[in-house]
Amino acid sequence: MGNYSRKIFLAGFAVLLSLGTAVRTVAQQISPFKDGDRVVFLGNSITDGGHYHAYIWLYYLTRFPEMKLKMFNVGIGGDRVVDMLRRLDGDVFSKQPTVLITTFGMNDSGYFEYNGDQPEVFANAKVKESYDGYKEMEKRYKGLVDTRLVLLGSTPYDENVVIKDNKPFKNKNKAMKRIVDFQRESAKSNGWEFYDFNQPISAINANFQQKDPTFTISGSDRVHPDNNGHMVMAYLFLKAQGFAGQGVATVGIDATKQRVIEAKNCGVENVKKAGNNLSFDYLAAALPYPMDTVARGWGAKYSQHDAVNIVPFMEEMNQEILQVKGLKGNYTLWIDDQEIGVWSAADLDKGINLANQTRTPQYQQALKVMFLNEERWEIERRFRDLAWVQYNFFLPKGLLNADNRKAIEVMDQHVATDGWLRAKRDLYAKAMYPEVRAAWQNQIDDLQQRMNEVNQPIKRSVRLVQLKK
Known part of the structure; x- marks a missing residue:
């Protein structure tokens, strides 16, 4: 890498270092991740699937391309905190986390009995069960060395959204908030970090439901956020890390004075200015954040991109601004050999957000990173399904990781x-064969390596060509 490129990347890391200071000075809930971190997300089906x-990893991949991180999905569908306890050693600590992020509460608080004869008795029992299990988890966490702990309050159960043929469990979310409360107190007493998804997402739901009673971030079953909901979660998490107001890059040029x-x-x-045309070379220290427009997953109705209609992610965290003063007329913007679009001199004077332009070479480059990350996610999901089988089925039968003929006979x-x-x-x-598991892991490792190669910004040639009247 040349001196020019090195200076740009060092500038990017200076921004990251300043964010660490911002976290302390404005009391942000979650410190930004550091180079080399191994970030483990422990949770239930909302994490698992x-x-x-x-989406959080994609932000770091595009915003801090020289940073080498690894993030791990360690969710299992249906898990309560007592279930997570059983797999801490084999499934969680084995990932050697430098940052361990834990969320629970949706399953801990129970379901159908809220519409039964003694809902308050049921709620009290479920919250106590979760609290007792968590105190055991807390003991284990206190013994961890060189691991930063982050507790996340669960996303809400939305009992207010209008869903046809889906009767809500009354006051379930009230019990969930009691679980969030003891998580918050534990984090405070132990000097750990804490962020609550429940409150801000409940507030977003309530706000949008004033106009559309069928709106919810909590998904079509009141429990599982759709892709847009997961992007809202990522946005809130990144905002808690202090990234609001941190753009991709800003270019300001006086065309008259060149x-x-x-x-x-x-x-x-x-x-350079040639006649009424302008050109320059541009190397950013980051890539724009790409937004998936496909509704991925079984039963999904919304894409990641649909979140821009809910939260101001683009305005707060995804600004790649090009501002040019001193022009007259209308101009076609070219980046490398790609025509991007036409803007007036007035538009360029105010500044345009290139992160909104999916045709730019840098956005197309970022899409490669997104698709590699999505492929990695798909393969990692196989390991999560395997973990479900191992811990939910084989462990109670004394066959955890047996992976032999007897195990599959019992399964059948x-x-x-x-x-x-x-x-x-x-x-x-x-997956019972180690060679198959090793092949899957090799695929993940290769995809991670390629993400960290493809995400390196490239110097671009930018031209503004005046349109003839």
Whole structure:
């Protein structure tokens, strides 16, 4: 890497270091991740089958391309804190986390009995069960060395949204908030970090439901956020880390004087004006954040991109500004050999957000990172399904990680009556072999390496060509 590129990347890391100071001075809830961190997200089905952690990683991959992180999905569907306890050593601590992020409460608080005869008795019992289990988890966490602990209050159960043929469990979320309360107190007493998803997402739901009673971030079952909901979660998490107001890059140019007014988190060279046209070289220290427009997952209705209609992620965290003063007329913007669009001199004087322009070479580059990350997520999900089988089925039978003929014979005795087990039978028939698991892990490792290669910003040639009248 040349001196020019090195200076730009060092500028990017200076921004990150300043964020660490900001976290302390404005009491942000979660410190930013550091180079080399191994971030483990422990949770239930919302973590297991969800994308919020992948969306958070994508932010770091595009915003801090020289930073080498690893993030791990360690969720299992249906888990309560007492279930997580059983797999701490084999499934969680084995990932050697430098940051361990834990969320629970949706399953801990129970379901159907809230509409029964003694809902308050049931709620008290479930909250106590969760609290007692958590105190055991807390003891284990206190023994961890060189691991930063973050507790996350669960996303809410939305009992207010209008969903056809779905009767809500009354006051379930009230019990969930009691679980959030003891998480908060534990974090405070232990000097750990804490952030509550429940309150801000409940507030967003209530605000939008004033106009649309069917709106919810909590998904079509009141429990599981859709892709847009997971992007809202990622946005809230990143905001808690202090990233609001931190853009991709800002370029400001005075075309009349052919000079750079501003170059934030980027380098700008060779500003030239030929007639009414302008050109320059541009190297940012980051990439724009790409937004997936596909509704991914079984039963999904919304894409990641749909979150921009809910939270101001683009305005607060995804600004790649090009501002050019001293022009007249209308201009076609070219980056490398790609025509991006046409803007007036007035638009350029105010500044345009290139992160909104999916045709830019840098956005297309960021899309490669997004798709590699999505492929990594898909393969990692196989390991989560395997973990479900191991800890929910084999562990109670004394066959945890047996992975032998007896194990699959025992499995086959139950698949006819257990639909969840039946759905994972084929996967286990493959994953029981260490060679298959090693091949999957090699794929993940290769995808991670490629993400850290593809995300390196490239110097771009920018041209503004005046349109003829």
